[in-house]
Amino acid sequence: MNAVKTIRRIGFRKWYERELLQSHMHLVLLLLSSLGMMGAAEAFSQRTPDSSPLTMLACAIVSVVIGLWALRRYLFLLSHAEYMAEQAVCRQCTAYAKWDITEEGPEGASMRVCCRKCGHRWNITL
Numbered sequence: 327m328n329a330v331k332t333i334r335r336i337g338f339r340k341w342y343e344r345e346l347l348q349s350h351m352h353l354v355l356l357l358l359s360s361l362g363m364m365g366a367a368e369a370f371s372q373r374t375p376d377s378s379p380l381t382m383l384a385c386a387i388v389s390v391v392i393g394l395w396a397l398r399r400y401l402f403l404l405s406h407a408e409y410m411a412e413q414a415v416c417r418q419c420t421a422y423a424k425w426d427i428t429e430e431g432p433e434g435a436s437m438r439v440c441c442r443k444c445g446h447r448w449n450i451t452l
Contacts, residue, residue, distance in 0.1 A: 328434050329410075329452055330427065338414055338423040342407055349403035352396045359393035410450065418446040 333341045366386035370379060414423045418441065425439040428447065436451045 330430050330434050330437050333437075334427050338410075338425070342411055342414075342423070345403055345407035345410075349400050349407065352400035352403065356393050356396040356400060359389045359396060363389035363393065406452075410452070413448075413450045416441040416444060416446050417448065419444040 329341070336344075363386055366382050366389060370382040370386070373379075414425070415421070416425065421441055421443045424442045426442060427437050428440050429438045431437055431449070431451075434452065436449050438447060438449055440447045
Protein backbone atom coordinates (compact mmCIF):
# COMPACT_ATOMS: atom_id res chain seq x y z
CA MET A 327 0.00 0.00 0.00
CA ASN A 328 1.15 3.54 -0.69
CA ALA A 329 2.79 5.27 2.30
CA VAL A 330 0.72 8.43 1.86
CA LYS A 331 -2.55 6.48 1.88
CA THR A 332 -1.47 4.51 4.95
CA ILE A 333 -0.38 7.64 6.82
CA ARG A 334 -3.65 9.34 5.91
CA ARG A 335 -5.60 6.31 7.19
CA ILE A 336 -3.77 5.49 10.46
CA GLY A 337 -1.58 8.53 11.15
CA PHE A 338 2.14 9.09 11.01
CA ARG A 339 3.02 7.78 14.47
CA LYS A 340 1.36 4.41 13.89
CA TRP A 341 2.87 4.20 10.40
CA TYR A 342 6.32 4.90 11.86
CA GLU A 343 5.83 2.29 14.58
CA ARG A 344 4.74 -0.31 12.02
CA GLU A 345 7.74 0.45 9.79
CA LEU A 346 10.11 -0.03 12.73
CA LEU A 347 8.41 -3.27 13.76
CA GLN A 348 8.53 -4.60 10.22
CA SER A 349 12.21 -3.70 9.87
CA HIS A 350 13.07 -5.40 13.15
CA MET A 351 11.20 -8.52 12.07
CA HIS A 352 13.61 -8.65 9.14
CA LEU A 353 16.46 -8.40 11.65
CA VAL A 354 15.05 -11.44 13.47
CA LEU A 355 14.86 -13.26 10.14
CA LEU A 356 18.52 -12.38 9.55
CA LEU A 357 19.46 -13.88 12.92
CA LEU A 358 17.49 -17.04 12.20
CA SER A 359 19.07 -17.44 8.79
CA SER A 360 22.53 -17.07 10.31
CA LEU A 361 21.64 -19.83 12.77
CA GLY A 362 20.54 -21.96 9.82
CA MET A 363 23.81 -21.26 8.07
CA MET A 364 25.83 -22.24 11.15
CA GLY A 365 23.74 -25.38 11.55
CA ALA A 366 24.38 -26.35 7.95
CA ALA A 367 28.11 -25.75 8.41
CA GLU A 368 28.19 -27.94 11.51
CA ALA A 369 26.21 -30.70 9.82
CA PHE A 370 28.60 -30.54 6.86
CA SER A 371 31.61 -30.96 9.16
CA GLN A 372 30.22 -34.04 10.97
CA ARG A 373 29.62 -36.13 7.82
CA THR A 374 26.99 -38.62 8.92
CA PRO A 375 26.41 -41.51 6.49
CA ASP A 376 22.77 -40.61 5.77
CA SER A 377 23.45 -36.93 4.94
CA SER A 378 24.33 -35.59 1.54
CA PRO A 379 26.97 -32.83 1.31
CA LEU A 380 25.07 -31.36 -1.62
CA THR A 381 21.91 -31.02 0.49
CA MET A 382 23.82 -29.30 3.29
CA LEU A 383 25.48 -26.97 0.82
CA ALA A 384 22.07 -26.11 -0.65
CA CYS A 385 20.74 -25.35 2.86
CA ALA A 386 23.72 -23.08 3.54
CA ILE A 387 23.24 -21.23 0.25
CA VAL A 388 19.52 -20.75 0.89
CA SER A 389 20.29 -19.43 4.39
CA VAL A 390 22.82 -16.95 2.99
CA VAL A 391 20.40 -15.70 0.31
CA ILE A 392 17.60 -15.25 2.84
CA GLY A 393 19.99 -13.53 5.25
CA LEU A 394 21.24 -11.09 2.63
CA TRP A 395 17.68 -10.27 1.54
CA ALA A 396 16.62 -9.76 5.18
CA LEU A 397 19.61 -7.51 5.89
CA ARG A 398 18.94 -5.40 2.82
CA ARG A 399 15.24 -5.08 3.66
CA TYR A 400 16.00 -4.27 7.33
CA LEU A 401 18.37 -1.46 6.40
CA PHE A 402 16.00 -0.06 3.76
CA LEU A 403 12.94 0.01 6.03
CA LEU A 404 14.87 1.43 8.97
CA SER A 405 16.54 4.20 6.97
CA HIS A 406 13.27 5.08 5.20
CA ALA A 407 11.41 5.38 8.51
CA GLU A 408 14.17 7.53 10.00
CA TYR A 409 14.30 9.72 6.91
CA MET A 410 10.57 10.36 7.19
CA ALA A 411 10.78 10.95 10.95
CA GLU A 412 13.41 13.67 10.46
CA GLN A 413 10.97 15.55 8.22
CA ALA A 414 7.97 15.12 10.53
CA VAL A 415 8.94 18.00 12.82
CA CYS A 416 7.38 21.41 12.26
CA ARG A 417 10.19 23.93 11.82
CA GLN A 418 8.12 26.75 13.25
CA CYS A 419 6.75 25.30 16.50
CA THR A 420 8.81 22.03 16.75
CA ALA A 421 5.70 19.85 17.09
CA TYR A 422 6.46 16.26 16.13
CA ALA A 423 4.01 14.40 13.85
CA LYS A 424 1.12 16.77 14.56
CA TRP A 425 0.18 17.50 10.96
CA ASP A 426 -2.42 16.71 8.37
CA ILE A 427 -1.76 15.81 4.75
CA THR A 428 -3.16 18.53 2.53
CA GLU A 429 -2.13 17.12 -0.84
CA GLU A 430 -0.19 14.28 -2.38
CA GLY A 431 2.71 14.94 -4.72
CA PRO A 432 3.13 13.42 -8.18
CA GLU A 433 3.11 9.61 -8.12
CA GLY A 434 3.19 9.60 -4.31
CA ALA A 435 6.80 10.83 -4.18
CA SER A 436 6.01 13.60 -1.71
CA MET A 437 3.23 15.08 0.34
CA ARG A 438 2.31 18.57 1.44
CA VAL A 439 1.47 18.76 5.15
CA CYS A 440 0.04 21.40 7.45
CA CYS A 441 0.86 21.63 11.16
CA ARG A 442 -2.21 21.31 13.39
CA LYS A 443 -0.62 23.47 16.05
CA CYS A 444 0.56 26.56 14.14
CA GLY A 445 -0.64 26.12 10.54
CA HIS A 446 2.87 26.01 9.02
CA ARG A 447 3.04 24.14 5.68
CA TRP A 448 5.95 22.13 4.28
CA ASN A 449 6.75 19.23 1.99
CA ILE A 450 7.76 15.77 3.12
CA THR A 451 9.51 13.65 0.50
CA LEU A 452 9.18 9.92 0.56
